[in-house]
Amino acid sequence: MHGSGDDAAHAGGDAAPPPPAAEATPQAAASPGEHIVADEGAQLDFSRDMSYGDYLQLDRLLDAQAPLSPAHDELLFIVQHQTSELWMKLMLHELSAAVRAVAADELPAAFKMLARVSRIMEQLVHAWDVLATMTPPEYSAIRPFLSRSSGFQSWQYRCIEFTLGNKNAAMLKPHAHRADLLARVDAAWRAPSLYDEALRLLARRGLPVPPDKLARDWTQAYTADPGVEAAWLAVYQAPQAHWDLYQLGEELTDLEDAFRLWRFRHVTTVERVIGFKRGTGGTSGVGYLRRMLDVVLFPEIWSLRTQL
Ligand code: HEM
Numbered sequence: 648m649h650g651s652g653d654d655a656a657h658a659g660g661d662a663a664p665p666p667p668a669a670e671a672t673p674q675a676a677a678s679p680g681e682h683i684v685a686d687e688g689a690q691l692d693f694s695r696d697m698s699y700g701d702y703l704q705l706d707r708l709l710d711a712q713a714p715l716s717p718a719h720d721e722l723l724f725i726v727q728h729q730t731s732e733l734w735m736k737l738m739l740h741e742l743s744a745a746v747r748a749v750a751a752d753e754l755p756a757a758f759k760m761l762a763r764v765s766r767i768m769e770q771l772v773h774a775w776d777v778l779a780t781m782t783p784p785e786y787s788a789i790r791p792f793l794s795r796s797s798g799f800q801s802w803q804y805r806c807i808e809f810t811l812g813n814k815n816a817a818m819l820k821p822h823a824h825r826a827d828l829l830a831r832v833d834a835a836w837r838a839p840s841l842y843d844e845a846l847r848l849l850a851r852r853g854l855p856v857p858p859d860k861l862a863r864d865w866t867q868a869y870t871a872d873p874g875v876e877a878a879w880l881a882v883y884q885a886p887q888a889h890w891d892l893y894q895l896g897e898e899l900t901d902l903e904d905a906f907r908l909w910r911f912r913h914v915t916t917v918e919r920v921i922g923f924k925r926g927t928g929g930t931s932g933v934g935y936l937r938r939m940l941d942v943v944l945f946p947e948i949w950s951l952r953t954q955l
Contacts (some may be wrong), residue, residue, distance in 0.1 A: 716791075716792040723778065736803060739803060739806055739807060742841065745760040761901075764902060778920075795927055797928025805822075810841060811903075812945070814836060837865060842944065845899065869946075871947060876950055906944065910936070
């Protein structure tokens, strides 16, 4: 956390050298801890400078947890969802830039961003360990207060899914009452996905991608094609000749691998917390989430492995 604090100070453009320790702590430091702070010259007066909390808008951030029930565990439930949404915000930021980079043939930049998205996803996989400490009775105490709200209505999650190619027009509907959010989800739905752009790149590099995969109705879910598998196979059979495309293939694999783990941990956590009860969003719950485990984002990236 100190690193972030330092960044905050730098971001404020405060190039002034730290004040001498004696000035920062006029009273003699009594304890060893106070000595350390004094010796290090840490800035302690923020009456005129931007502080860590100012930069990060912590007042707003930490004021945004409003449990509706008297249950002790609701704060965990809220924090887990809010932190996931924050990470999703960063994922979307990175993913949309990565799609643009692939479209612009800027692969090193795309690799950097895709690697970051995979690491974020992996971190969210581990985050389920915290939520799994919530027992069924603890969740049941909160459940009536959630009404019909559910992660199913996460517009950021839907944008991530659409950007990764899991297009589904029905998923726009929960956002119809919010024109601002609908516009964002709709834009992700209409745009070529990361995989669509990857295939267009393969074609620009002379690989034989079927033309109907290069210009199509992007709102439709992608369907696997033997011609696309053949194009990826050519890359994987001669990595040295197509090194960056080979790397792109592996970055996509990392990403889908991590996404699959997230989905899996979600469904197992849900099963351990609510069993086979229906979801607050109205689906069958575990049954629905298990069906989502079958979604394949980049099909030929997986199927080609059988041919190698
Ligand atoms: C005890 C905790 C949780 C339970 C019981 C739970 C339960 C469910 C259920 C049953 C669904 C299916 C839709 C429905 O009918 O509601 C769902 C969907 C979803 N949940 Fe959770 N969930 C939990 C935690 C989380 C967390 C921490 C996140 C992180 C943001 C999350 C994100 C999502 C998303 C994005 C969907 C939509 C998945 C899709 O459509 O493929 N859930 N959840």
